[in-house]
Each structure stands twice: as structure tokens, then as C-alpha cells.
Amino acid sequence: MANSKNKIIEKEKLYNLLKQKSPTTNELNEILNRSLKLKGLDIYDVAKLLLVNQKKQVEKIQETAKIIKEKIYGNRLVLFAPLYLSNHCSNNCLYCGFRKDNKSIIRKKLNNEEIENEVKILLKQGHKRLLVLTGESEVTDINYIIESIRLIYKINFNNNYIRRINVEIAPLEIKDFKKLKNEKIGTYICFQETYDEEKYKIYHPEGKKSDYLYRLYVMDRAMRAGIKDVGIGSLFGLNDYKFEVLALIQHAKYLEQNFDCGPHTISIPRIEPAKGSLLSVNPPDPVSDIDFKKIVAILRISVPYTGIILSTRETEKLRDELFKYGVSQISAGSRTNPGAYSKKADNNYTNDAQFSLGDHRTLQEVISAIVDMGHIPSFCTACYRKNRIGKDFMDLAKPGLIQKFCEPNALITFYEYIKDFADVKLKEKSLNLIYKKISKMQKNLAIKIKLIIDEINNGKRDIYL
Numbered sequence: 001m002a003n004s005k006n007k008i009i010e011k012e013k014l015y016n017l018l019k020q021k022s023p024t025t026n027e028l029n030e031i032l033n034r035s036l037k038l039k040g041l042d043i044y045d046v047a048k049l050l051l052v053n054q055k056k057q058v059e060k061i062q063e064t065a066k067i068i069k070e071k072i073y074g075n076r077l078v079l080f081a082p083l084y085l086s087n088h089c090s091n092n093c094l095y096c097g098f099r100k101d102n103k104s105i106i107r108k109k110l111n112n113e114e115i116e117n118e119v120k121i122l123l124k125q126g127h128k129r130l131l132v133l134t135g136e137s138e139v140t141d142i143n144y145i146i147e148s149i150r151l152i153y154k155i156n157f158n159n160n161y162i163r164r165i166n167v168e169i170a171p172l173e174i175k176d177f178k179k180l181k182n183e184k185i186g187t188y189i190c191f192q193e194t195y196d197e198e199k200y201k202i203y204h205p206e207g208k209k210s211d212y213l214y215r216l217y218v219m220d221r222a223m224r225a226g227i228k229d230v231g232i233g234s235l236f237g238l239n240d241y242k243f244e245v246l247a248l249i250q251h252a253k254y255l256e257q258n259f260d261c262g263p264h265t266i267s268i269p270r271i272e273p274a275k276g277s278l279l280s281v282n283p284p285d286p287v288s289d290i291d292f293k294k295i296v297a298i299l300r301i302s303v304p305y306t307g308i309i310l311s312t313r314e315t316e317k318l319r320d321e322l323f324k325y326g327v328s329q330i331s332a333g334s335r336t337n338p339g340a341y342s343k344k345a346d347n348n349y350t351n352d353a354q355f356s357l358g359d360h361r362t363l364q365e366v367i368s369a370i371v372d373m374g375h376i377p378s379f380c381t382a383c384y385r386k387n388r389i390g391k392d393f394m395d396l397a398k399p400g401l402i403q404k405f406c407e408p409n410a411l412i413t414f415y416e417y418i419k420d421f422a423d424v425k426l427k428e429k430s431l432n433l434i435y436k437k438i439s440k441m442q443k444n445l446a447i448k449i450k451l452i453i454d455e456i457n458n459g460k461r462d463i464y465l
Helices: 011-017 025-035 041-048 054-075 112-125 142-155 174-179 197-203 212-218 218-224 241-259 289-302 316-325 361-373 390-397 403-420 423-439 444-457
Strands: 078-088 131-134 164-168 228-233 265-267 307-309 329-331 376-378
Touching: 011 041, 011 174, 011 241, 025 041, 025 054, 025 289, 041 241, 041 289, 041 329, 054 212, 054 289, 054 316, 054 403, 078 112, 078 142, 078 361, 078 403, 112 142, 131 142, 142 164, 142 174, 174 218, 197 212, 212 218, 218 228, 218 241, 228 241, 228 307, 289 316, 361 376, 361 423, 376 403, 376 423, 403 423, 403 444, 423 444
Parallel strands: 078 131, 078 329, 078 376, 131 164, 228 265, 265 307, 307 329
Antiparallel strands: none
């Protein structure tokens, strides 16, 4: 049931906020000092930050974002892999390789055997968290999604298994969200793509997705159905990025006001070329790397409690840089079409992809780069499994208390990874990083982590705080 009126996004107001002058140095400093209290910012302050263009001022924003990210989450980075179950789609989104009028790709829906093969390959690499995705089609209804989730959770490969599945599928009715909730999913994710309703209609001319309001209110239905953690996002390149950032903040505040819990994650994809999509090759409002780095930093400052997700759309060089400015979750070793993990590494997997990738590194190569930067790769799923979700998670995240769990669990899951999957070179430098982090912990916690490491060395797995 779509709402008859948009009560979330005040379009005219947001565009008008972007007509003001950029902030003075004093105004900028006042905003950034306020942000260090970890209370977030209102849309008026966010608008001023978005209008900053001077290099030194942008660098101040980025440095503030780095401080805030470390205060909330520490310097850990959560890793996951996307698993595309199908590229069938009844929509005709102009920027997407899966759009229904694209005759240049082969349509595929994974069967049980194919799903099992894909998951085993990801488990063999060391993945513990998956994001399940599909196009919107009758052939991938809620029953197929649920059956696939149940299958994935049952798969065990050499005593390794997927510990948490997040879901990015088309909007559902409340009754179907209730079914999804019962499957022990983590976060439900859905992007609005663009929050400008007129432009939305241009880029989504056909299919269920053409209903702007139905998609806009998807999180209301999900949260009313009992799903505690939701993730929102915009596809940058469809519209003025400054408006989209303001709209994301407004959407986040709406959810917090109406459901006592803001979004668990915000995703920040940029349009990348897709086979069969002319628009994806020439985005209407392209976002430069400089502006993209500013987007990440401003979102971290504005909604400090929220996880910011960065995909492998971006190049490895840019991704490595963005880790510093607020990104807290990343995909690694990704493939963006169904069955691609099982294909040989001859680049043929890109033929039927939803979009092209910028970072082609393996999971181990990404982890190696993260370690070199002094960050902790994390496969943690503890909060989901300890029921630290929804408002309970936010109550810990907002004052920075969640870090008490994030860093120890990151170290534990990372130690598991290097014990089971890392080569000699990665193992050596990773152990140096782990014990360096432990040496800086409070004595009681450090002792506890060392005891858990002993348990892992003795064969125990999946320990979390």
C-alpha cells in the first residue's frame, strides 16, 4: 500500500538550503566542534558542509570524520560478500544492467545446487557475512528468497558456515516482511536511488519500481513488520549529490522520530558502466572522486551511529583512502551476477553483471591492504546474534559504547581468519597488528582476548562477546 503523500522528503526546502552561501571558517569550525559531541547534525548544518569547496576546509571535514568514526567504531572494517541469486527483473531502470529491456545479458536464477556451490566458494575464501540480492521478478518471490536463505544457513564447508545474511531485495508488503523477519536475517537494505520524485520517474519508467512513494515508504513497512535494522541509500550520479545527501539525512531522521531507530546502514554507490545501459556510461550528474570523499565524510559526521557501506564499484586506490574518512563496512572479492563465483577467473563473469567493478582484488588482497593501513578486518556478527539490534544497538552506538564490543569481536574473528585462511606473509603481519592492538587494551580485556585466542588455537570457532 503506497502512501498518498510524501511526508519524508521536503524537496523544495532541501534544494533551497543549497542556495545559501558556503560557511565561513568560524561557522565551519562551530559545526565541526558540535559534531564531535556525537549527536549528529541537522539538515541546516549538513547543507552548509555540502557547500564547502575549499581544499583546506574539506580536509577539516575529513579529519573530523576520521575522529568520529574511530570514536564510534574504532578502526575496524567489516567485510562481506554480495551473493546474487538472480538477474531476472520486471523493472526497466535506465542505469541497470538487469533492466528488463536489456537483451544483451543471459537471464539466470540459481537453483539449490548452484547456490550451494557459490556459498562454498565464498566460505573457502573466508567469508562469514553475505548480502543476498535479486532483481524484482515473479520468479524470485518471497518464498524463493526464504528457501534460499534457509539453504545458505545450512551449508557447512570444512566447519565454516555463513553466520549472518543481510538482504537487499525489492520492497515488500508487511505480511511478507514478517516472513522475512522470521529467517534470522541481519539488515534489510533498499535504496531509494534518487529522492527527487520527478527525476525518479524519468529513470524508472516501467515496473513496480516506478512507484516512487511505494519505495520511499518501504522502511516503514519493514519496521512495522518487526525488522529492527534497515539500510538506506542513494545511487550517486542520478541527481545533484548535495540534495541526495540532505535527503538521506532527512530520511534517517524520519525513521528515528517515527520508529525510535535510525538506519543501521547507509550505502553510497556511484553509477558504474553496465552492459546494455547507455545512461550508466554517461551519468546525468556524475560525482567526482573529490566530491565522493566529501560525501563519505559528511555522512559520517551527520549520522555518526550509522554504518557506511562501500562497494567494490570503486577502485582499490579510492577505497583504501575512503576507509579513513568514515566507511565502516565493505564488500570484498565481489561478483555482481548470479553464478559468477563459480566461473573461472577469465573476466567472463562480467558479461551479465549488474554493473562493472572497480576493485578486482581477492578477499585476501583486500585484507592485506587493510592490515597495512593499521585497520582491523572484521567478520563480526555478534550484535545480530546477541540481539544488540535496532534501538538497543543505537543506544550503544550513539555514545560510542559499541566500540567495547566492536574491536574485541573484530580481533577474534580476524584471528580466526588468519588461522584458517591467511598465507604466511599475511599471517605474520596480521599477528603483529593483533598483538599490538591487544597491548593497548585494558588489562582484563586483553587477558580475555588472549584466552579466546588460545581456544581458537585449540580448535574452537565462532566465539563472540
